[in-house]
Amino acid sequence: MIRPLPVIRFTLMTALLGGCVYYNGMYNANRLAHSARKAEREGRTFEANNLWGQVATKAESVVVRHPRSKYAEEAAVLRGVALARLGLCDQALGPLSRVTLAGKPSDLTEDALLATGRCQLALDNIPAGEAAFSQLLDSKDRERRREAHFQHAKLLRQSGRYQEALRALEGVKDPRADSERILALAGAGRLPQALGLADSLIAQRDTTRPWDSLMVWMGQQNPTAASQLLDRIRPLPVRPEIQARRLLEDGIRLASTDTARARARLREVVSIGGHSDAAGRASLQLILLDLRRARRVEDLPPVVEALKGVSEYFETVADESTRLGGTIGGIHSAATSVTWETPRGDLRLFLAAEAARDSLRAPGLAEGLFHRILEDYPNSSYAAKVVLAVQQLDSTWADSARGLLEGRYLNSPYLAVIRGGSSEEYRQLEDSLGAYAATLRVMPPAPGVRRRPGVRDEDQPRRRPPAPGASRVPEP
Secondary structure (H helix, E strand, O other), rough: OOOOOHHHHHHHHHHHHHHHHHHHHHHHHHHHHHHHHHHHHOOOOOHHHHHHHHHHHHHHHHHHHOOOOOOOOHHHHHHHHHHHOOOHHHHHHHHHHOOOOOOOHHHHHHHHHHHHHHHHHHHOOOOHHHHHOOOOOOOOHHHHHHHHHHHHHHHHHHHOHHHHHHHHHHHOOOOOOOHHHHHHHHHOOOOOHHHHHHHHHOOOOOOOOHHHHHHHHHHEEEHHHHHHHHHHHHHOOOOOHHHHHHHHHHHHHHOOOOOOOHHHHHHHHHHHHHHHHHHHHHHHHHHHHHHOOOOOOHHHHHHHHHHHHHHHHHHHHHHHHHHHHHHHHHHHHHHHHHHOOOHHHHHHHHHHHHHHHOOOOHHHHHHHHHHHHHHOOOOOOOOOHHHHHHHHHOOHHHHHHHHHHHHHOOHHHHHHOOOOOOOOHHHHHHHHHHHHOOOOOOOOOOOOOOOOOOOOOHHHHOOOOOOOOOOOOOOO
Protein backbone atom coordinates (compact mmCIF):
# COMPACT_ATOMS: atom_id res chain seq x y z
CA MET A 1 0.00 0.00 0.00
CA ILE A 2 1.34 3.38 -0.99
CA ARG A 3 1.29 5.94 1.87
CA PRO A 4 -0.11 9.37 1.17
CA LEU A 5 2.60 11.93 0.47
CA PRO A 6 1.90 14.09 3.59
CA VAL A 7 2.42 11.07 5.88
CA ILE A 8 5.75 10.25 4.19
CA ARG A 9 6.89 13.85 4.67
CA PHE A 10 5.91 13.81 8.36
CA THR A 11 7.83 10.56 9.00
CA LEU A 12 10.91 11.90 7.23
CA MET A 13 10.82 15.19 9.18
CA THR A 14 10.49 13.28 12.47
CA ALA A 15 13.57 11.19 11.65
CA LEU A 16 15.54 14.27 10.68
CA LEU A 17 14.55 16.08 13.87
CA GLY A 18 15.53 13.01 15.90
CA GLY A 19 18.95 13.07 14.30
CA CYS A 20 19.34 16.72 15.26
CA VAL A 21 19.17 15.68 18.90
CA TYR A 22 22.75 14.46 18.64
CA TYR A 23 24.16 17.11 16.35
CA ASN A 24 22.58 20.07 18.10
CA GLY A 25 22.59 18.75 21.66
CA MET A 26 25.04 15.95 22.26
CA TYR A 27 27.59 17.33 19.81
CA ASN A 28 27.74 20.64 21.67
CA ALA A 29 27.81 18.93 25.08
CA ASN A 30 30.65 16.62 24.04
CA ARG A 31 32.58 19.50 22.46
CA LEU A 32 32.29 21.52 25.68
CA ALA A 33 33.33 18.47 27.75
CA HIS A 34 36.45 18.07 25.60
CA SER A 35 37.32 21.73 26.19
CA ALA A 36 36.69 21.36 29.94
CA ARG A 37 39.07 18.37 30.16
CA LYS A 38 41.73 20.31 28.26
CA ALA A 39 41.34 23.30 30.59
CA GLU A 40 41.71 20.99 33.60
CA ARG A 41 44.91 19.45 32.24
CA GLU A 42 46.37 22.92 31.68
CA GLY A 43 45.45 24.09 35.18
CA ARG A 44 42.77 26.57 34.11
CA THR A 45 40.40 25.57 36.89
CA PHE A 46 38.01 28.52 36.74
CA GLU A 47 37.53 28.13 32.99
CA ALA A 48 37.10 24.37 33.37
CA ASN A 49 34.36 24.81 35.97
CA ASN A 50 32.56 27.25 33.72
CA LEU A 51 32.71 24.79 30.84
CA TRP A 52 31.51 21.88 32.98
CA GLY A 53 28.55 24.01 34.02
CA GLN A 54 27.65 24.47 30.34
CA VAL A 55 28.04 20.73 29.76
CA ALA A 56 25.57 19.97 32.55
CA THR A 57 23.06 22.44 31.09
CA LYS A 58 23.36 21.16 27.51
CA ALA A 59 23.14 17.51 28.55
CA GLU A 60 20.12 18.15 30.76
CA SER A 61 18.40 19.88 27.86
CA VAL A 62 18.79 16.75 25.74
CA VAL A 63 17.34 14.54 28.50
CA VAL A 64 14.38 16.85 29.15
CA ARG A 65 13.47 17.58 25.55
CA HIS A 66 14.11 14.12 24.12
CA PRO A 67 13.75 11.60 26.98
CA ARG A 68 13.11 8.70 24.55
CA SER A 69 16.02 9.48 22.28
CA LYS A 70 18.76 6.89 21.99
CA TYR A 71 21.09 9.65 23.21
CA ALA A 72 19.15 10.32 26.43
CA GLU A 73 21.14 7.81 28.48
CA GLU A 74 24.44 9.18 27.16
CA ALA A 75 23.31 12.73 27.94
CA ALA A 76 22.27 11.78 31.48
CA VAL A 77 25.63 10.13 32.19
CA LEU A 78 27.55 13.08 30.74
CA ARG A 79 25.51 15.41 32.94
CA GLY A 80 26.47 13.29 35.94
CA VAL A 81 30.15 13.53 35.01
CA ALA A 82 29.87 17.32 34.72
CA LEU A 83 28.09 17.67 38.07
CA ALA A 84 30.74 15.49 39.71
CA ARG A 85 33.51 17.67 38.31
CA LEU A 86 31.73 20.66 39.83
CA GLY A 87 31.68 18.94 43.23
CA LEU A 88 27.90 18.44 43.23
CA CYS A 89 28.11 14.78 44.12
CA ASP A 90 24.65 14.55 45.71
CA GLN A 91 23.17 15.53 42.34
CA ALA A 92 25.67 13.61 40.24
CA LEU A 93 25.29 10.06 41.57
CA GLY A 94 21.74 9.63 40.24
CA PRO A 95 22.64 10.33 36.59
CA LEU A 96 25.93 8.43 36.93
CA SER A 97 24.06 5.31 38.02
CA ARG A 98 22.58 5.08 34.52
CA VAL A 99 25.92 4.13 32.99
CA THR A 100 25.94 0.67 31.44
CA LEU A 101 28.96 -1.58 31.94
CA ALA A 102 27.92 -4.10 29.31
CA GLY A 103 30.09 -4.50 26.23
CA LYS A 104 33.30 -2.68 25.44
CA PRO A 105 33.92 0.24 27.84
CA SER A 106 33.73 3.64 26.18
CA ASP A 107 35.47 6.88 27.11
CA LEU A 108 32.24 8.11 28.68
CA THR A 109 31.82 4.90 30.66
CA GLU A 110 35.31 5.20 32.12
CA ASP A 111 34.82 8.91 32.83
CA ALA A 112 31.61 8.01 34.66
CA LEU A 113 33.38 5.36 36.73
CA LEU A 114 36.06 7.87 37.72
CA ALA A 115 33.42 10.43 38.63
CA THR A 116 31.48 7.84 40.63
CA GLY A 117 34.59 6.77 42.51
CA ARG A 118 35.56 10.35 43.37
CA CYS A 119 32.05 11.15 44.59
CA GLN A 120 31.74 8.00 46.66
CA LEU A 121 35.13 8.74 48.20
CA ALA A 122 34.07 12.32 48.96
CA LEU A 123 30.91 10.94 50.63
CA ASP A 124 33.02 8.43 52.60
CA ASN A 125 31.41 5.43 50.89
CA ILE A 126 34.67 3.48 50.71
CA PRO A 127 33.32 0.15 49.30
CA ALA A 128 31.44 1.87 46.45
CA GLY A 129 34.46 4.02 45.62
CA GLU A 130 36.77 1.03 45.58
CA ALA A 131 34.39 -0.87 43.31
CA ALA A 132 34.46 2.00 40.79
CA PHE A 133 38.22 2.59 40.78
CA SER A 134 39.10 -1.11 40.61
CA GLN A 135 37.44 -1.35 37.17
CA LEU A 136 39.84 1.26 35.80
CA LEU A 137 43.17 0.01 37.15
CA ASP A 138 43.82 -1.77 33.82
CA SER A 139 42.27 0.88 31.57
CA LYS A 140 43.87 1.21 28.14
CA ASP A 141 43.78 4.99 28.53
CA ARG A 142 46.99 6.07 30.25
CA GLU A 143 45.53 9.18 31.94
CA ARG A 144 42.48 7.41 33.33
CA ARG A 145 44.60 4.46 34.45
CA ARG A 146 47.00 6.80 36.29
CA GLU A 147 44.12 8.70 37.92
CA ALA A 148 42.45 5.45 39.00
CA HIS A 149 45.66 4.20 40.63
CA PHE A 150 46.13 7.49 42.47
CA GLN A 151 42.52 7.69 43.64
CA HIS A 152 42.58 4.04 44.71
CA ALA A 153 45.69 4.69 46.81
CA LYS A 154 44.02 7.75 48.34
CA LEU A 155 40.98 5.61 49.16
CA LEU A 156 43.16 3.01 50.88
CA ARG A 157 44.83 5.72 52.95
CA GLN A 158 41.52 7.32 53.94
CA SER A 159 40.20 3.94 55.06
CA GLY A 160 43.22 3.43 57.31
CA ARG A 161 44.95 0.80 55.14
CA TYR A 162 48.21 2.71 55.11
CA GLN A 163 50.59 -0.06 54.08
CA GLU A 164 48.32 -1.01 51.17
CA ALA A 165 48.19 2.66 50.17
CA LEU A 166 51.99 2.87 50.12
CA ARG A 167 52.18 -0.22 47.93
CA ALA A 168 49.53 1.20 45.60
CA LEU A 169 51.51 4.44 45.26
CA GLU A 170 54.61 2.62 44.05
CA GLY A 171 55.30 3.69 40.49
CA VAL A 172 52.53 6.31 40.43
CA LYS A 173 53.84 9.32 38.51
CA ASP A 174 51.62 12.10 39.76
CA PRO A 175 52.47 15.45 41.40
CA ARG A 176 49.95 14.63 44.15
CA ALA A 177 51.51 11.27 44.98
CA ASP A 178 54.16 12.64 47.35
CA SER A 179 51.49 14.32 49.48
CA GLU A 180 49.62 11.02 49.75
CA ARG A 181 52.87 9.22 50.62
CA ILE A 182 53.48 11.68 53.47
CA LEU A 183 50.02 11.00 54.89
CA ALA A 184 50.25 7.23 54.43
CA LEU A 185 53.69 7.12 56.09
CA ALA A 186 52.43 9.18 59.03
CA GLY A 187 49.36 6.98 59.35
CA ALA A 188 51.51 3.87 59.33
CA GLY A 189 53.52 5.26 62.23
CA ARG A 190 56.59 5.98 60.08
CA LEU A 191 56.78 9.61 61.14
CA PRO A 192 60.54 10.14 60.48
CA GLN A 193 60.10 8.96 56.87
CA ALA A 194 56.99 11.15 56.44
CA LEU A 195 58.77 14.25 57.71
CA GLY A 196 61.88 13.38 55.73
CA LEU A 197 59.84 13.31 52.52
CA ALA A 198 58.26 16.63 53.51
CA ASP A 199 61.74 18.07 54.10
CA SER A 200 62.80 17.10 50.58
CA LEU A 201 59.86 19.02 49.14
CA ILE A 202 60.41 21.99 51.44
CA ALA A 203 64.07 22.11 50.38
CA GLN A 204 62.82 22.73 46.85
CA ARG A 205 60.88 25.76 48.19
CA ASP A 206 57.76 24.08 46.86
CA THR A 207 54.89 26.40 47.84
CA THR A 208 52.47 24.70 45.44
CA ARG A 209 52.00 21.71 47.72
CA PRO A 210 48.67 21.64 49.60
CA TRP A 211 50.45 22.15 52.91
CA ASP A 212 47.34 23.36 54.71
CA SER A 213 45.33 20.33 53.62
CA LEU A 214 48.25 18.07 54.54
CA MET A 215 48.31 19.49 58.06
CA VAL A 216 44.54 19.11 58.43
CA TRP A 217 44.57 15.48 57.24
CA MET A 218 47.66 14.63 59.24
CA GLY A 219 46.19 16.36 62.29
CA GLN A 220 43.19 14.06 62.16
CA GLN A 221 45.55 11.09 62.42
CA ASN A 222 48.34 12.53 64.57
CA PRO A 223 48.19 16.14 65.90
CA THR A 224 51.82 15.98 67.01
CA ALA A 225 52.96 15.03 63.52
CA ALA A 226 50.93 17.88 62.01
CA SER A 227 52.55 20.31 64.46
CA GLN A 228 56.02 19.10 63.50
CA LEU A 229 55.14 19.54 59.84
CA LEU A 230 54.11 23.13 60.56
CA ASP A 231 57.50 23.77 62.17
CA ARG A 232 59.17 22.56 58.99
CA ILE A 233 57.15 24.62 56.52
CA ARG A 234 57.33 27.87 58.48
CA PRO A 235 60.41 29.09 56.56
CA LEU A 236 58.37 29.00 53.33
CA PRO A 237 57.23 32.50 52.33
CA VAL A 238 53.58 33.13 53.21
CA ARG A 239 51.53 36.15 54.22
CA PRO A 240 51.44 36.90 57.98
CA GLU A 241 47.70 36.24 58.18
CA ILE A 242 48.21 32.74 56.74
CA GLN A 243 50.96 32.05 59.27
CA ALA A 244 48.70 33.22 62.09
CA ARG A 245 45.85 31.02 60.87
CA ARG A 246 48.11 27.97 60.67
CA LEU A 247 49.37 28.55 64.20
CA LEU A 248 45.80 28.99 65.46
CA GLU A 249 44.62 25.75 63.86
CA ASP A 250 47.65 23.93 65.24
CA GLY A 251 46.97 25.24 68.74
CA ILE A 252 43.36 24.09 68.57
CA ARG A 253 44.42 20.62 67.34
CA LEU A 254 46.94 20.26 70.16
CA ALA A 255 44.57 21.42 72.90
CA SER A 256 43.44 17.91 73.81
CA THR A 257 46.88 16.25 73.65
CA ASP A 258 49.58 18.81 74.49
CA THR A 259 48.20 21.84 76.32
CA ALA A 260 51.63 23.41 76.90
CA ARG A 261 52.47 23.43 73.19
CA ALA A 262 48.91 24.53 72.38
CA ARG A 263 49.27 27.54 74.69
CA ALA A 264 52.59 28.47 73.10
CA ARG A 265 51.04 28.40 69.62
CA LEU A 266 48.01 30.45 70.69
CA ARG A 267 50.10 33.05 72.50
CA GLU A 268 52.23 33.45 69.38
CA VAL A 269 49.09 34.12 67.35
CA VAL A 270 48.04 36.81 69.83
CA SER A 271 51.48 38.42 69.69
CA ILE A 272 51.64 38.62 65.88
CA GLY A 273 47.95 38.94 65.08
CA GLY A 274 47.12 42.45 66.26
CA HIS A 275 43.35 43.02 65.99
CA SER A 276 42.86 40.17 63.51
CA ASP A 277 40.22 37.47 63.73
CA ALA A 278 42.97 34.87 64.31
CA ALA A 279 44.27 36.80 67.32
CA GLY A 280 40.76 37.12 68.72
CA ARG A 281 40.08 33.41 68.33
CA ALA A 282 43.45 32.55 69.86
CA SER A 283 42.62 34.76 72.88
CA LEU A 284 39.29 32.98 73.23
CA GLN A 285 40.94 29.56 72.95
CA LEU A 286 43.43 30.48 75.69
CA ILE A 287 40.53 31.31 77.99
CA LEU A 288 38.83 28.01 77.12
CA LEU A 289 42.03 26.15 77.96
CA ASP A 290 42.09 27.89 81.33
CA LEU A 291 38.45 26.98 81.92
CA ARG A 292 39.26 23.30 81.58
CA ARG A 293 41.40 23.59 84.71
CA ALA A 294 38.71 25.34 86.74
CA ARG A 295 37.57 23.36 89.79
CA ARG A 296 35.96 25.99 92.02
CA VAL A 297 33.29 28.59 91.50
CA GLU A 298 35.79 31.18 92.71
CA ASP A 299 37.80 30.50 89.54
CA LEU A 300 35.07 31.96 87.31
CA PRO A 301 35.02 35.76 87.90
CA PRO A 302 38.57 36.28 86.50
CA VAL A 303 37.49 34.42 83.38
CA VAL A 304 34.46 36.68 82.98
CA GLU A 305 36.71 39.74 83.16
CA ALA A 306 39.04 38.29 80.53
CA LEU A 307 36.08 37.53 78.25
CA LYS A 308 34.79 41.08 78.58
CA GLY A 309 38.15 42.35 77.40
CA VAL A 310 38.23 39.95 74.46
CA SER A 311 34.69 40.76 73.35
CA GLU A 312 35.39 44.51 73.37
CA TYR A 313 38.84 44.34 71.76
CA PHE A 314 38.11 41.77 69.02
CA GLU A 315 34.84 42.46 67.24
CA THR A 316 34.88 39.24 65.22
CA VAL A 317 34.59 37.06 68.35
CA ALA A 318 32.48 39.47 70.41
CA ASP A 319 29.24 37.50 70.09
CA GLU A 320 30.88 34.18 70.91
CA SER A 321 32.76 35.53 73.92
CA THR A 322 29.64 37.35 75.17
CA ARG A 323 27.60 34.13 74.97
CA LEU A 324 30.34 32.25 76.80
CA GLY A 325 30.41 34.96 79.45
CA GLY A 326 26.65 34.61 79.85
CA THR A 327 26.98 30.87 80.34
CA ILE A 328 29.70 31.34 82.95
CA GLY A 329 27.60 34.01 84.65
CA GLY A 330 24.66 31.62 84.87
CA ILE A 331 26.82 28.87 86.35
CA HIS A 332 28.36 31.27 88.86
CA SER A 333 24.95 32.63 89.86
CA ALA A 334 23.53 29.13 90.41
CA ALA A 335 26.53 27.98 92.41
CA THR A 336 26.59 31.05 94.68
CA SER A 337 22.88 31.64 95.20
CA VAL A 338 21.44 28.13 95.56
CA THR A 339 21.31 26.63 99.05
CA TRP A 340 19.78 23.45 100.42
CA GLU A 341 16.63 25.51 101.11
CA THR A 342 16.26 26.83 97.54
CA PRO A 343 13.12 25.41 95.85
CA ARG A 344 14.13 23.24 92.89
CA GLY A 345 17.73 24.07 93.66
CA ASP A 346 18.74 20.54 92.68
CA LEU A 347 17.49 21.16 89.13
CA ARG A 348 19.31 24.46 88.85
CA LEU A 349 22.57 23.00 90.12
CA PHE A 350 22.19 20.03 87.79
CA LEU A 351 21.77 22.29 84.74
CA ALA A 352 24.73 24.40 85.88
CA ALA A 353 26.88 21.28 86.23
CA GLU A 354 25.87 20.08 82.77
CA ALA A 355 26.77 23.48 81.31
CA ALA A 356 30.17 23.34 83.04
CA ARG A 357 30.78 19.87 81.65
CA ASP A 358 29.44 20.31 78.11
CA SER A 359 29.79 24.03 77.30
CA LEU A 360 32.87 24.95 79.31
CA ARG A 361 34.45 21.47 79.17
CA ALA A 362 35.46 21.98 82.78
CA PRO A 363 35.10 18.48 84.27
CA GLY A 364 36.50 19.44 87.66
CA LEU A 365 34.02 22.28 88.09
CA ALA A 366 31.14 20.09 86.89
CA GLU A 367 32.08 17.30 89.28
CA GLY A 368 32.06 19.70 92.23
CA LEU A 369 28.60 20.99 91.33
CA PHE A 370 27.24 17.45 90.92
CA HIS A 371 28.60 16.49 94.34
CA ARG A 372 26.84 19.51 95.86
CA ILE A 373 23.51 18.09 94.73
CA LEU A 374 24.23 14.82 96.51
CA GLU A 375 25.24 16.72 99.64
CA ASP A 376 22.45 19.32 99.75
CA TYR A 377 19.68 17.31 98.07
CA PRO A 378 20.37 13.63 98.88
CA ASN A 379 16.71 12.77 98.40
CA SER A 380 16.38 14.48 95.02
CA SER A 381 14.51 12.54 92.37
CA TYR A 382 17.50 13.24 90.11
CA ALA A 383 20.13 11.93 92.54
CA ALA A 384 20.69 8.68 90.62
CA LYS A 385 21.15 10.65 87.42
CA VAL A 386 23.72 12.77 89.26
CA VAL A 387 25.60 9.68 90.51
CA LEU A 388 25.79 8.32 86.96
CA ALA A 389 27.12 11.68 85.70
CA VAL A 390 29.83 11.83 88.39
CA GLN A 391 30.83 8.25 87.65
CA GLN A 392 31.52 9.22 84.03
CA LEU A 393 33.69 12.14 85.14
CA ASP A 394 35.64 10.28 87.82
CA SER A 395 36.34 6.60 87.24
CA THR A 396 37.98 6.32 90.69
CA TRP A 397 34.57 6.99 92.24
CA ALA A 398 33.11 3.78 90.78
CA ASP A 399 32.89 1.88 94.08
CA SER A 400 31.17 4.77 95.88
CA ALA A 401 28.79 5.22 92.98
CA ARG A 402 27.92 1.51 92.95
CA GLY A 403 27.18 1.63 96.68
CA LEU A 404 24.79 4.55 96.27
CA LEU A 405 23.05 3.09 93.23
CA GLU A 406 22.59 -0.34 94.79
CA GLY A 407 21.56 1.11 98.15
CA ARG A 408 19.89 4.49 98.50
CA TYR A 409 18.80 4.89 94.85
CA LEU A 410 18.03 1.29 93.90
CA ASN A 411 14.41 2.11 92.99
CA SER A 412 15.21 5.23 90.93
CA PRO A 413 13.36 5.50 87.61
CA TYR A 414 16.73 6.18 85.97
CA LEU A 415 18.06 2.79 87.03
CA ALA A 416 14.83 1.15 85.89
CA VAL A 417 15.41 2.51 82.37
CA ILE A 418 19.06 1.39 82.41
CA ARG A 419 17.90 -2.11 83.34
CA GLY A 420 15.78 -2.12 80.18
CA GLY A 421 12.42 -1.23 81.67
CA SER A 422 10.10 1.61 80.76
CA SER A 423 9.07 4.13 83.35
CA GLU A 424 6.40 6.78 83.11
CA GLU A 425 7.97 8.43 86.14
CA TYR A 426 11.28 8.67 84.22
CA ARG A 427 9.55 10.51 81.35
CA GLN A 428 7.84 12.85 83.78
CA LEU A 429 11.17 13.67 85.46
CA GLU A 430 12.87 14.39 82.14
CA ASP A 431 9.94 16.53 80.97
CA SER A 432 10.06 18.47 84.22
CA LEU A 433 13.81 19.04 83.87
CA GLY A 434 13.38 20.21 80.28
CA ALA A 435 10.54 22.57 81.20
CA TYR A 436 12.61 24.06 84.03
CA ALA A 437 15.59 24.51 81.69
CA ALA A 438 13.33 26.44 79.30
CA THR A 439 12.60 28.97 82.04
CA LEU A 440 16.34 29.65 82.35
CA ARG A 441 16.98 30.46 78.69
CA VAL A 442 17.78 34.06 79.58
CA MET A 443 20.91 33.59 81.62
CA PRO A 444 21.59 36.01 84.46
CA PRO A 445 24.21 38.68 83.75
CA ALA A 446 27.84 37.94 84.46
CA PRO A 447 29.15 39.25 87.79
CA GLY A 448 29.67 43.00 87.70
CA VAL A 449 27.42 43.55 84.64
CA ARG A 450 24.18 45.47 85.11
CA ARG A 451 21.31 44.77 82.72
CA ARG A 452 18.81 47.51 81.98
CA PRO A 453 15.21 46.31 82.47
CA GLY A 454 13.67 44.98 79.28
CA VAL A 455 16.95 45.00 77.33
CA ARG A 456 18.45 41.78 76.00
CA ASP A 457 22.10 40.87 76.46
CA GLU A 458 22.89 41.46 72.80
CA ASP A 459 21.41 44.97 72.98
CA GLN A 460 23.54 46.10 75.91
CA PRO A 461 25.97 48.92 75.00
CA ARG A 462 29.61 47.93 74.79
CA ARG A 463 32.56 49.86 76.13
CA ARG A 464 35.92 49.72 74.36
CA PRO A 465 38.76 49.37 76.82
CA PRO A 466 42.44 49.06 75.96
CA ALA A 467 43.85 45.68 74.91
CA PRO A 468 42.46 42.89 77.11
CA GLY A 469 44.40 41.94 80.19
CA ALA A 470 45.61 38.42 80.63
CA SER A 471 43.29 37.55 83.51
CA ARG A 472 43.35 33.80 83.84
CA VAL A 473 41.99 31.08 86.06
CA PRO A 474 44.22 30.68 89.11
CA GLU A 475 46.28 27.52 89.27
CA PRO A 476 44.47 24.81 91.29
